[in-house]
Amino acid sequence: MSCSGSKIPEDTDPENPLWRFACRFWESPPTQQACLDLQTRGWSVTRILSAAWLAASGHRFSGQESQAVTDWRSQVTEPLRCARKYITKNNPRTAIVREHLARSELEAERIELALAYQALTSDLQAASREETTASLARNNLLRAAPETKMDNETGRLLDTLARELSILAKGDNRPC
Template identity: 40%
Template sequence: MTVQHTEPLELPAGMEPDNPLWRYALAHWRDPDVADACLELQSEGWSVSRILCAGWLATRGQPFSGVEDAKVTEWRSRVTGCLRSARKSVPRANDPGRELRDTLAKAELLAEQLELALAWHTLTELEPESGKMQDPCTIIRQNLMAAAPSRDIPLRLTPLLDLLVGRLTDQATRGHTSCT
């Protein structure tokens, strides 16, 4: 077995783990339909943090360019993804493994919080301050498409995207607009 030694990742000074993007993510994660849709898209190669960034920016009327800071991508790959993979490797039905699985799940959540803190730090520096360029349904759909892992989105994923557009729009407009 070869152990690969890597340097620790450097996090920006003044990074805020409890930021508006994190609170947005927590609020939407409480909706089981949004959580299920995000997890299903994740199993198709999407990044939940990119989905949430796209939604958060849309609620501010801002487009999501789809460009992500290298530190966010590296954190997801080296930390969040590794913890998720380790958690999924521990059998659910294994009582002796339950404590390890629970500990890994807590560590994964903290890693996701730091990943979103890195994203928020970048988004607030790179994206325009505000904008009200389009109706919420359109901008959320465009932002989700920008968050996709590729331009070729299978038709079977359309219902998940429609659900997310509707739920994120309901949050953004407090129920005043429908995306039907």
């Protein structure tokens, strides 16, 4: 792991449309569970949320991720997550440390999504008008996959996310 550091561009906006979408999408318990289950299978939740946001916006996900996002995740977000998971839950002696790590992990994810938003909006690819949100979501999620082989459980999780995105798309678009 390199510790050389990277300057986050000053115009990186943590309160961007991708973050607001992620907050709304995450309100759904089936979405949360599907994302976390996919994460344990090696998926990036940022890639999942990016693919879903693009689908909700009528755009295709190329499957490409900026190096800044990948670097931030490997150098900041994942080490914070690993440290948080290392500390057992419900231990009063370490609860405050775990709580601080959880908050820091969430803020790191927020920056990760801000970096993804900057990269995604520089190369938007419109989908065909005939493609449904669920179909576009499924195709985008397949492009977000860490590998091309999928088992039935992964397919079920992707279907859950596509369904939840369709429900969200039909609902309101209030900010989180």
